[in-house]
Amino acid sequence: MKTILIVDDKMSAQRLVADYLTANHYRTVTANNGRDALFVARHEKPDLVLLDIMMPEMDGFEFMRHFRKEHDTPVIMLTAKVEETDKVIGLELGADDYVTKPFGLAELLARIRANLRRVGGHSAASDVLAAGDAVLDRSSHEVSIKGKRIDLTPSEFDLMSIFMSAPGQVFSRADLLERLKGNSFENVERTVDVHVRNLRAKIEPDPGNPQYILTVFGVGYRFNRDWDTIA
Numbered sequence: 443m444k445t446i447l448i449v450d451d452k453m454s455a456q457r458l459v460a461d462y463l464t465a466n467h468y469r470t471v472t473a474n475n476g477r478d479a480l481f482v483a484r485h486e487k488p489d490l491v492l493l494d495i496m497m498p499e500m501d502g503f504e505f506m507r508h509f510r511k512e513h514d515t516p517v518i519m520l521t522a523k524v525e526e527t528d529k530v531i532g533l534e535l536g537a538d539d540y541v542t543k544p545f546g547l548a549e550l551l552a553r554i555r556a557n558l559r560r561v562g563g564h565s566a567a568s569d570v571l572a573a574g575d576a577v578l579d580r581s582s583h584e585v586s587i588k589g590k591r592i593d594l595t596p597s598e599f600d601l602m603s604i605f606m607s608a609p610g611q612v613f614s615r616a617d618l619l620e621r622l623k624g625n626s627f628e629n630v631e632r633t634v635d636v637h638v639r640n641l642r643a644k645i646e647p648d649p650g651n652p653q654y655i656l657t658v659f660g661v662g663y664r665f666n667r668d669w670d671t672i673a
Contacts, residue, residue: 443467443468444468444489444490445468445469445470445471445489445490446463446468446469446470446489446554447471447472447473447479447482447488447491447492448460448463448470448471448472448473448492449472449473449476449479449491449492449493449494449497449502450472450474450494450497450520451474451475451496451497451498452494453474455494456474459492462550462551463554466551468554471486471488475498475500476497476502476505478499479505480500480508480509483509483513483515488515489558490515490517490518490554490558491515492518492520492554493518493519493520493537494520494521495519495528495532496522502519503532503535506535506536506537507535509536510535510595514593514594514596516557516558516560516595516596517536517538517539518538518539518550518553518554519532519537519539519541520540520541520545521540521541521542521543522542522543530632533633533636534639534640536595538595538596538597539553539556539557539597557596560596560600571603573665573667574609574666575589576602576606576654578599578602578603580603583599585602587645587654592645593644597622597637598637598641598644600621600622601622601637601638602641604622605655605665606665609665609666609667610664610665610667611664612658612663614661615634615635615663617662618663622637634663638655642654642655653666654666
């Protein structure tokens with residue numbers, strides 16, 4: 443049974459979501475703020491986090507700054523803010539998805555299931571992609587560059603998988619958004635740029651001069667297939 447951590451300072455919202463998820467065969471644990479959520483996450487090891495942004499003591503953004511240092515667990519932001527900049531900040535900090543309040547519980551459940559599938563949906567032991575000195579193992583959900591393991595969030599892993607499945611192929615932002623999220627993120631193509639920037643920060647020797655994920659100006663991105671140009 444998958445465990446969902448619900449982080450929200452409103453007890454009524456906690457109970458509503460917890461009751462609904464329990465009825466759909468999930469185990470739930472809760473926290474009232476980001477500080478308590480860090481403690482709960484360390485001890486309960488949830489499979490996914492539902493994270494409110496506006497909370498006392500430690501808000502959702504500060505929680506993400508600390509949480510991503512220790513965990514790559516999927517995080518869905520629950521936010522009443524509708525400004526794109528707030529959503530982008532959350533994504534830059536490592537969130538995988540967001541739902542804007544007010545939201546329907548059926549929609550929330552669909553987002554939870556989709557994010558959990560993305561983490562555990564690959565089971566073939568031989569499902570390994572290799573491109574140059576980069577290796578991606580879908581069965582273990584691991585990526586290594588030059589033999590060094592790289593810790594990626596679920597969204598970053600999926601993005602890396604897309605690129606490595608077709609080195610040299612150019613993907614537009616719309617293509618990547620569709621492959622990553624379907625109709626999630628309200629089709630904000632800037633989301634892709636955030637994930638690419640985060641991914642480059644982890645895999646590139648010099649993120650300002652990328653060697654693996656290349657920008658095709660006016661079009662999108664591609665994974666480098668000219669391996670002799672990579673030091």
